[in-house]
Amino acid sequence: MKSYKELIVEEITNTPQAKGNGKLLVLMDSRASFSEMLVVRKGVLPLLAHYGVPFAIRDLAGAPLQTSEVLNSRCVIIAHERMVRAFSKGTIEALKVGLAHGTGLVNLDGDLYHASSELKELLGISLQEAPLLTDSLQFSQKPHFIIRFKEPGQRLSWKRPLTLYWAEEMEDDWQVVASGIMGKEQLIVARHLIPEIAVVPGQYPAIAVKNEEKGKIVQWFLSPRIFLPDFLGHCKGMDDILAGSIIWATKKPFIYNSFPPFVVFRIDDVSGAKGLRWLQTAAEVGFKCAPSIFIDRIKGDSLKVARKLQEEGKAEVSCHASSYYELMGFKFGYGPHKKEAVAARYEKMRKFFAQNRLRIPKTWNPHWGEIALDELSEMKKLGARYILGHFLPDDAKHGRLNWNPKPYGSVECFYDYSPNDPEIIRFASMKAGAEQDFLEGLTVFAGHSDRNQIDAIIRRGTEQITWGLSCGFHGQLLTHEQKIAVISDEDWEMILRAIKENIEKFNPKFALLDQIAAYIESRMSSRLKSVNVEESELLAEFEGNTLCDMYLTRADGDEEISLDFITVGKFKNDATFSA
Numbered sequence: 404m405k406s407y408k409e410l411i412v413e414e415i416t417n418t419p420q421a422k423g424n425g426k427l428l429v430l431m432d433s434r435a436s437f438s439e440m441l442v443v444r445k446g447v448l449p450l451l452a453h454y455g456v457p458f459a460i461r462d463l464a465g466a467p468l469q470t471s472e473v474l475n476s477r478c479v480i481i482a483h484e485r486m487v488r489a490f491s492k493g494t495i496e497a498l499k500v501g502l503a504h505g506t507g508l509v510n511l512d513g514d515l516y517h518a519s520s521e522l523k524e525l526l527g528i529s530l531q532e533a534p535l536l537t538d539s540l541q542f543s544q545k546p547h548f549i550i551r552f553k554e555p556g557q558r559l560s561w562k563r564p565l566t567l568y569w570a571e572e573m574e575d576d577w578q579v580v581a582s583g584i585m586g587k588e589q590l591i592v593a594r595h596l597i598p599e600i601a602v603v604p605g606q607y608p609a610i611a612v613k614n615e616e617k618g619k620i621v622q623w624f625l626s627p628r629i630f631l632p633d634f635l636g637h638c639k640g641m642d643d644i645l646a647g648s649i650i651w652a653t654k655k656p657f658i659y660n661s662f663p664p665f666v667v668f669r670i671d672d673v674s675g676a677k678g679l680r681w682l683q684t685a686a687e688v689g690f691k692c693a694p695s696i697f698i699d700r701i702k703g704d705s706l707k708v709a710r711k712l713q714e715e716g717k718a719e720v721s722c723h724a725s726s727y728y729e730l731m732g733f734k735f736g737y738g739p740h741k742k743e744a745v746a747a748r749y750e751k752m753r754k755f756f757a758q759n760r761l762r763i764p765k766t767w768n769p770h771w772g773e774i775a776l777d778e779l780s781e782m783k784k785l786g787a788r789y790i791l792g793h794f795l796p797d798d799a800k801h802g803r804l805n806w807n808p809k810p811y812g813s814v815e816c817f818y819d820y821s822p823n824d825p826e827i828i829r830f831a832s833m834k835a836g837a838e839q840d841f842l843e844g845l846t847v848f849a850g851h852s853d854r855n856q857i858d859a860i861i862r863r864g865t866e867q868i869t870w871g872l873s874c875g876f877h878g879q880l881l882t883h884e885q886k887i888a889v890i891s892d893e894d895w896e897m898i899l900r901a902i903k904e905n906i907e908k909f910n911p912k913f914a915l916l917d918q919i920a921a922y923i924e925s926r927m928s929s930r931l932k933s934v935n936v937e938e939s940e941l942l943a944e945f946e947g948n949t950l951c952d953m954y955l956t957r958a959d960g961d962e963e964i965s966l967d968f969i970t971v972g973k974f975k976n977d978a979t980f981s982a
């Protein structure tokens with residue numbers, strides 16, 4: 404019988420990989436423990452795949468790294484702890500030559516204390532043997548590409564203290580972009596968990612960067628175990644830091660297959676308040692809007708506004724429910740309606756859309772998240788393929804499960820095939836809890852606040868979009884019509900303009916949900932299988948099929964890094980693209 408360790412190493416080495424000199428080289432050492440393999444398998448590889456980074460995996464257990472392998476890659480990622488201590492002289496020499504020729508290095512093994520003197524000398528760092536422990540980071544006040552989604556000095560905390568290797572001295576050319584914070588509380592914990600530690604509270608380097616000859620190095624002192632749910636997990640504020648470390652360090656130009664920065668404005672519970680003037684305004688400001696309507700509530704003039712915006716490609720109207728407590732296939736909070744009742748409700752919906760000359764979108768946004776299993780076949784009859792949110796058919800909201808959707812098992816940011824039916828895709832990109840709605844608690848609606856807190860609304864709206872983009876998903880601004888209705892027309896326009904201005908630096912592509920959904924499906928059914936770069940020319944090979952135009956992200960520049968989106972187009976049965 405194979406051990407879990409052997410099985411996980413097999414899973415790692417069987418991960419789909421990319422060829423060509425435009426790829427990254429992910430180093431692992433299968434002689435290290437099961438825990439380290441878990442970090443690679445659950446923490447690092449899914450993130451690389453999600454961000455569309457072309458990579459190959461190299462197990463150092465077989466043989467030392469060759470210089471030619473490093474020179475044939477844009478960046479080397481040391482993907483787990485307890486690896487550098489076993490580096491041979493040849494491996495270190497290969498990394499050194501790589502850096503001299505511009506191949507980047509991202510080292511997630513902060514345990515340099517146990518590394519050889521050659522590696523210490525190459526990096527110019529000396530460490531204490533005893534590690535620190537911390538449950539909080541502070542990102543630098545000074546801007547850097549790696550922390551571009553963070554506010555200056557922003558903090559992040561996680562569940563329980565995690566290893567932070569103690570860099571006591573670093574050469575001057577290092578710049579710290581994130582620091583571990585040790586306060587009294589962490590000190591008390593640390594004294595119980597690790598020996599010989601009694602340092603003064605303060606800040607200690609967690610992630611640092613430097614240029615080395617033509618190459619760039621990102622050194623993590625914080626353990627990459629941060630990406631396992633025991634500590635923090637994915638889509639909780641560190642994904643952009645690892646992705647950013649890689650994009651920054653990698654030799655340019657660098658081509659990868661990330662999601663473009665799509666941004667959608669989703670509005671639930673739409674009954675036609677203020678004759679949908681607020682929707683008109685959002686479209687005028689430049690947002691692509693996804694209003695989801697109560698078909699028994701919305702009336703005449705509002706429908707005209709919705710239709711016009713739909714014809715102009717500025718809005719996409721979906722059926723949210725009949726009314727607040729009348730869902731399409733589910734008895735609110737109880738269970739699914741009978742098959743015939745579901746069919747009758749869908750027929751009513753179909754007629755409603757036809758009579759009002761509205762197009763039925765492919766993406767469903769069910770009110771309350773509750774749907775009946777029998778809705779799936781009715782949906783498909785209407786040409787729909789995608790459902791927002793993770794609630795499984797026939798489950799009441801209170802009994803909903805986390806079925807660990809891909810890529811990470813997060814139910815806030817994910818895309819995966821519906822467990823009941825692979826012809827249907829589920830997806831979401833949102834923050835957890837009350838922050839899912841950017842107006843929640845910040846308006847006079849239902850007495851939530853004694854005034855509309857405009858500044859806080861702008862901040863939360865900006866954060867919502869930035870959140871999705873930082874996690875490599877689409878940005879979604881989300882609220883409910885009831886809350887918009889209590890904001891004056893002037894304030895509403897000002898709020899949306901301010902949010903739009905705040906996200907401008909991320910080069911947003913405003914898009915409707917169906918466009919985003921088609922892109923998600925295309926990403927799920929295709930893959931970048933090789934990238935070659937000669938000078939500034941590139942050749943990318945894809946496998947699979949797509950439903951829509953695809954984009955490649957091209958990173959250029961040395962200190963000032965620019966990200967451009969190159970249209971690859973739509974393809975069937977593989978494609979080669981050059982630029």
Ligand SMILES: [Zn+2]
Pocket residue numbers: 671672723769770771
């Ligand atoms: Zn709703």
